[in-house]
Amino acid sequence: MANAASGMAVHDDCKLRFLELKTKRTHRFVVYKIEEKQKQVVVEKVGEPIQTYDDFAATLPADECRYAVYDFDFVTAENCQKSKIFFIAWCPDTAKVRSKMIYASSKDRFKRELDGIQVELQATDPTEMDLDVFRSRAN
Amino acid sequence: MTLAETYACIPSTERGRGILISGDSKSDTILYTNARSVVILDLNNPLKVSIYGEHAYPATVARYSPNGEWIASGDVSGTVRIWGARDDHVLKKEFKVLAGRIDDLQWSDDGMRIVASGDGKGKSLVRAFMWDSGSNVGEFDGHSRRVLSCAIKPTRPFRIVTCGEDFLVNFYEGPPFKFKLSSREHSNFVNCVRYSPDGSKFITVSSDKKGIIYDGKTCEKLGQLSSEDGHKGSIYAVSWSPDGKEVLTVSADKSAKIWEISDSGNGTLKITLTCPGSSGGVDDMLVGCLWQNDHIVTVSLGGTISIFSASDLEKSPFQFSGHMKNISSLSVLRGNSDYILSGSYDGLICKWMMGRGFCGKLQRKQNSQIKCFAAHEVEIITSGFDNTISRISYQDGQVTNEESVGVGNQPNDLSLAPLSPGLLLVTFESGVVFLRGEKVVSTINLGFTVTALAVTPDGTEAIVGGQDGKLRLYSVNGDSLNEEAVLEKHRGAISVIRYSPDLSMFASADLNREAVVWDRASREMKLKNMLYHSARINCLAWSPNSTMVATGSLDTCVIVYEVDKPASTRMTIKGAHLGGVYGLGFADDTHVVSSGEDACIRVWSLTT
Numbered sequence: 001m002a003n004a005a006s007g008m009a010v011h012d013d014c015k016l017r018f019l020e021l022k023t024k025r026t027h028r029f030v031v032y033k034i035e036e037k038q039k040q041v042v043v044e045k046v047g048e049p050i051q052t053y054d055d056f057a058a059t060l061p062a063d064e065c066r067y068a069v070y071d072f073d074f075v076t077a078e079n080c081q082k083s084k085i086f087f088i089a090w091c092p093d094t095a096k097v098r099s100k101m102i103y104a105s106s107k108d109r110f111k112r113e114l115d116g117i118q119v120e121l122q123a124t125d126p127t128e129m130d131l132d133v134f135r136s137r138a139n
Numbered sequence: 140m141t142l143a144e145t146y147a148c149i150p151s152t153e154r155g156r157g158i159l160i161s162g163d164s165k166s167d168t169i170l171y172t173n174a175r176s177v178v179i180l181d182l183n184n185p186l187k188v189s190i191y192g193e194h195a196y197p198a199t200v201a202r203y204s205p206n207g208e209w210i211a212s213g214d215v216s217g218t219v220r221i222w223g224a225r226d227d228h229v230l231k232k233e234f235k236v237l238a239g240r241i242d243d244l245q246w247s248d249d250g251m252r253i254v255a256s257g258d259g260k261g262k263s264l265v266r267a268f269m270w271d272s273g274s275n276v277g278e279f280d281g282h283s284r285r286v287l288s289c290a291i292k293p294t295r296p297f298r299i300v301t302c303g304e305d306f307l308v309n310f311y312e313g314p315p316f317k318f319k320l321s322s323r324e325h326s327n328f329v330n331c332v333r334y335s336p337d338g339s340k341f342i343t344v345s346s347d348k349k350g351i352i353y354d355g356k357t358c359e360k361l362g363q364l365s366s367e368d369g370h371k372g373s374i375y376a377v378s379w380s381p382d383g384k385e386v387l388t389v390s391a392d393k394s395a396k397i398w399e400i401s402d403s404g405n406g407t408l409k410i411t412l413t414c415p416g417s418s419g420g421v422d423d424m425l426v427g428c429l430w431q432n433d434h435i436v437t438v439s440l441g442g443t444i445s446i447f448s449a450s451d452l453e454k455s456p457f458q459f460s461g462h463m464k465n466i467s468s469l470s471v472l473r474g475n476s477d478y479i480l481s482g483s484y485d486g487l488i489c490k491w492m493m494g495r496g497f498c499g500k501l502q503r504k505q506n507s508q509i510k511c512f513a514a515h516e517v518e519i520i521t522s523g524f525d526n527t528i529s530r531i532s533y534q535d536g537q538v539t540n541e542e543s544v545g546v547g548n549q550p551n552d553l554s555l556a557p558l559s560p561g562l563l564l565v566t567f568e569s570g571v572v573f574l575r576g577e578k579v580v581s582t583i584n585l586g587f588t589v590t591a592l593a594v595t596p597d598g599t600e601a602i603v604g605g606q607d608g609k610l611r612l613y614s615v616n617g618d619s620l621n622e623e624a625v626l627e628k629h630r631g632a633i634s635v636i637r638y639s640p641d642l643s644m645f646a647s648a649d650l651n652r653e654a655v656v657w658d659r660a661s662r663e664m665k666l667k668n669m670l671y672h673s674a675r676i677n678c679l680a681w682s683p684n685s686t687m688v689a690t691g692s693l694d695t696c697v698i699v700y701e702v703d704k705p706a707s708t709r710m711t712i713k714g715a716h717l718g719g720v721y722g723l724g725f726a727d728d729t730h731v732v733s734s735g736e737d738a739c740i741r742v743w744s745l746t747t
Contacts, residue, residue, distance in 0.1 A: 054705075093630070127670045130707050 008106045009040040010113050017043050018114045021071055022085065025049065029056045032067040032110075034102055041067070041110055053131055065103040066090045067110060069117070074138050084138050087117040093124050140699070140712050141744050143730060146491055147180060147188040148173040148738030149442030149461040150427065151197070157330050157375025157389075158427040159243055159288070160438060163203040163224075164381070169429060169436060170210065172198040173463065176717060176737050177212045179224075182434050182446060185459055186496050190739065191228050192717040194220065199241055199257075204270075205250045211270070213241030219255055221270060234273045236266050242286065248293040252276055252314070256286035256301050265289060265301050267316055277316025281309045288331045292355055294338035300358070302329035308343050310358040320358055324351050331376045335383040340404060344388055346373035352404040361404025364388070368408045370396065378430040380449070385409065387435060389425035395437050397452070412437070414445045415455050459497040462487060466734035468512035469678075469722030477726065481734055482512040482521065493726055493742060503531065504541050511550055515557045522550035528565060528574065546572045546579060552592045559598030566592045566603065573618050581618040585611075593636040593645065602645060604633025610647055612662070624662055628655050634676055639685040644702070646688050648676035654690045656702055668706040671698050678723040680731070687745075689731050691720030697733050699745065712743055 014032055021027040028051045033044040044066070045059050053070075060066055068088040076082050089107055091100050111117060119137050123129035150158055150171035162169040167182050175194045181187040194214045201212035203224060209231060211221045217237035223229045239258030246253055254267040264286045265279035279301065286303035298319075299311040308322040308329055327347035334341040334355060342364075344350045348371065350364035364386075372391030379386055386406060389395045394413050398406035414423065414437065422441025429436045435447040437456075442463050445456040462483040470480045478498060479491045486506035490498040501519075508523040519531040526549055532540045548567035556562040561576040570584040571592070591604035594615070601613045601620065608629035613620035631651025638645045644665060648654040654676055656666035666688075674694035681688055689699045697712040697720055716735025724732045726742060734740045 125670050126668045126707075 008034060008102070008109070010110060011040050011042045013043050014041055014110075015113055017046055018069055018116075021069060022116045025071070027071070028052075029059075029068060029070040031059055032069075034065075034067075034106060036102065041106065053134075057126065057129070060090050062092060063094050065092070065095050065099045067103070067107070069114065072134050072138060074135060076139070082138075084118040085116060086134065086137070087111060087114065087120045088129055089120070089122045090129070091122065091124055140710050142741060143744040144186055144493065144496075144742040145188045145190070146186075146496055146740040146742075147178050147190070147461060148176065149444065149463050150178075150438055151463055152426050152438070152440050152442060154421065154424075154440060156426070158438060159200050159331070159376065160427045160429050160436065161200075161202045162429055162431045162436075163207050164432050165207050167432060167434070169431070170201040170203065170212075171427075171438070172201055172212070173738055174198075174718075174736075175214075176739075177201045177210070179210075182431070182436070188739075189228075190717075190737070191222065192737065193222070193228070193230065194218075200244050202244050202246060204246050205248055209250075209270075211244055211246065211253055213244050213255055213257070215240040217241055217257065217259070219244065219253065221253075232271065232273070234268065236268065237263060239285075243288045245289055245291050246270070247291045247297065252291070254289050254291055254299055256289040256303075258285045264303070265299075267299065267314075276314045277311060279309075279311060279316065279318070281318050281321055282307065287328065288333075290332045290334045290341060292334050292338045292341075293336065296356065298356065298358075300332050300334070300341055300343075300353075302332045302343050304328050306345075308332065308353075322353070322358065322360065324360060325349060327373070330374065333377050333379055335379045335400075336381060337383050339383070340400065342377055342379075342386055342400075342406075344374035344377045348372065348374060348390070350374060350377065350386075350388060350398075350406065352400060352406060354404070362401075362406065364398050364406035365408060368396075368411070370394070372424070375426045376428045378428050380430050381432065385430075387428050387430045389428040389437050391424045391426075393423040393425060393439075395425055395428060395435070397435075410452055412447060412452065412456075414439065414443065414458065460489070460500060461497060462489060462738040462740075464738055465718070465721060465736045466738055466740060467509065467721045469724050469732060469734045469740070470512065470514035471724035471726050471732060472514060472516060473683075479724065479726070479732055479740065480514050480519065481722065481740055482509045483738065484508055484510065486523070488512075488519065488521075491740060493730070501531070501533065501538055503529075503538060511553050513553055513555045515555055518555070518557075520553060520555060520563060522546075522553055522565065524549065526550075528553065528563070530563075530577065542577050544574060544577050544579065546574070547582065548572075551589060554592050554594040554601070556594045556596055556598030558596045562594075562598045564592055564594050564601060566590075571601075571603065571620065583620055585620075588632075591633045591636050591647075593638055595638055595642060602636050602647075604629075604636050604647060604649075606632040608633060608649060608651075610636070610657075626657065626662060628664060628667070629653060631675075635679045637679050637681055639681045640683055641685040644685065646679055646681065648679050648690055650675040652676060652692070654679065654688070654700075656688060656700075666700065666702055666706060669698075669700055669709075671706070671709060671711070672696060674719075677719065677721050680723040680725050682725045682728050684728050687725075687728075689723055689725065689733075691715070691723040691733055691735075693719040695719055695735070697723065697731065697743070699731060710745065715741060715743075 029047040031045040177191040179189040196214040196216040242257040284304040292298040325345040370390040427438035488501040563574040588606035594601040610626040629649040631649040654669040672692040718736025722734035
């Protein structure tokens with residue numbers, strides 16, 4: 001199925017990995033990349049449940065855009081353990097304009113494929129996807 | 140991160156006008172305003188200061204309510220804010236009272252009514268209203284020009300007296316207040332009117348050097364302050380003693396006088412007080428006064444607050460001062476005693492010591508404005524807007540020598556190399572000037588727009604930052620520069636560069652809110668992603684042990700990063716200075732000193 005705005009297809013693997021993260025909890029995070037030549041969104045990296053936020057932040061390149069899904073665990077005010085699924089649109093200021101355009105126009109269509117995202121975050125530099133931001137958006 | 144000390148700003152003063160300060164006798168604090176802040180200062184401990192910064196316009200006057208719970212403050216837009224006197228200063232109500240600036244504000248003795256007077260573009264120059272609902276309690280016509288002061292009789296029957304620039308003293312009866320009569324005894328602006336604590340008399344003082352005493356209930360003139368030994372200049376403010384038998388007046392003739400008021404209403408001079416340590420200039424004119432409990436407080440045009448003891452008038456007063464305007468730079472000096480030097484853009488340099496507060500002002504030959512400032516053990520270098528650099532040498536707090544050197548262009552930034560004696564590098568728009576002692580040795584045109592500079596203490600290496608965000612490293616050979624490397628990372632004009640005290644690293648910050656720490660030997664980035672500010676970074680400082688970097692920004696925050704840990708584990712101080720943080724320094728490894736647009740200096744403790 002092609003994306004009407006930018007013509008990017010979504011590889012089946014993307015949806016599979018997301019469902020595994022949601023139901024079976026076998027991953028901490030999934031990082032997606034748009035392969036321009038193949039004209040589709042593919043899975044670039046998958047993180048183990050034991051990996052932390054810092055490992056996740058390290059996988060995102062500083063000069064290129066990515067999409068990511070992160071399973072964030074936290075404790076609420078009433079002292080119960082909860083987790084929320086975050087969708088992060090990583091578009092650093094230093095990336096190429098063409099790259100930012102493609103990712104921005106394909107984002108909506110891609111998100112619709114992933115059913116069950118609770119919070120969406122857009123980050124243009126590392127401070128915007130800091131742990132403090134996660135915590136404040138989780139509540 | 141907790142606030143350890145605050146060195147407050149001083150009241151804003153204006154030549155030719157008095158200021159009105161007030162206080163609370165129960166908590167022994169005084170209230171005054173500076174730009175948008177209202178300052179609550181404890182008279183017994185001037186280091187204990189609380190500042191309220193919620194006004195959107197410069198605040199002009201503030202008063203405690205009679206029960207000490209609330210403070211009402213007015214500003215230049217005619218708005219009165221009523222807020223809690225304690226803790227968080229919660230806002231109770233806000234009213235738009237006049238169309239122009241509010242010059243004086245008084246609570247009635249039962250705390251239910253407030254009268255405000257000021258400028259109103261012809262219509263309402265005075266308004267009295269209920270404190271909680273804002274409904275009017277009278278009509279105040281009778282003045283045609285700015286009403287400088289107002290007073291409410293503290294005892295029943297209530298009366299309101301107003302006085303102003305039209306030389307009139309108007310008397311209103313009520314509530315609801317209506318015009319009763321007008322008195323034209325003065326021949327110049329009537330600056331202040333105050334009722335005695337028992338309400339039997341009130342006194343008006345004016346720029347015609349007279350003070351006239353009236354009966355509190357009928358507004359009949361009773362007498363005046365005796366003209367022999369009277370003031371020789373405009374009298375700006377007046378304050379009654381707590382027992383109502385004496386009156387304190389301050390004047391443009393640089394003295395404060397205490398008068399005994401007899402029951403018949405005549406005033407005879409008891410004593411004249413002058414402030415010691417006066418430089419003899421305009422700055423010593425006294426513009427504000429307050430008599431509270433045992434304290435007699437006078438404020439001079441230059442902002443010096445002198446506190447005399449009413450029971451022991453011969454004792455010399457406790458004096459302190461501070462800055463009135465934006466403190467644009469700060470330097471922590473370590474020597475036999477550690478002290479802090481602060482420079483504000485109006486040319487004032489003050490010395491402070493931690494734990495003691497204000498230590499003195501530096502007397503300079505001409506108080507030219509200061510744009511850049513650098514200080515080292517016995518020398519202070521400043522530059523302003525007149526294309527010259529001033530080198531000031533001082534010892535023990537006294538200026539011993541001051542030289543001015545012309546550099547031909549407006550200096551942008553300057554850096555001192557203390558170990559290479561006398562070497563000073565100054566940047567201007569397109570290059571660098573080398574100065575040794577008082578001579579300009581060379582002027583080098585670099586070909587790009589220069590915005591910041593740092594030089595190592597031994598004068599061998601210099602880093603120049605440009606408008607394009609590039610950092611260029613130069614080695615200093617005699618009087619010329621050899622380019623060694625160009626570092627690109629910043630995405631905005633560089634605002635400040637600083638070497639670490641151990642010289643192994645340097646940090647740079649730009650106008651695009653980013654700061655970077657570089658390793659000096661390898662010229663690689665050591666700590667990046669220091670992007671947590673939301674506005675341009677104005678200043679940067681290293682801790683003495685070179686493990687921490689602090690950045691201060693226009694967004695009023697100070698952020699402290701540890702060089703060995705990732706940038707996300709930072710400590711933030713939000714709202715450090717209303718209007719932006721402009722100066723930063725480390726007093727020692729656990730204390731950060733910051734200064735800003737609100738003319739205050741704050742010391743923060745990093746250990747909780």
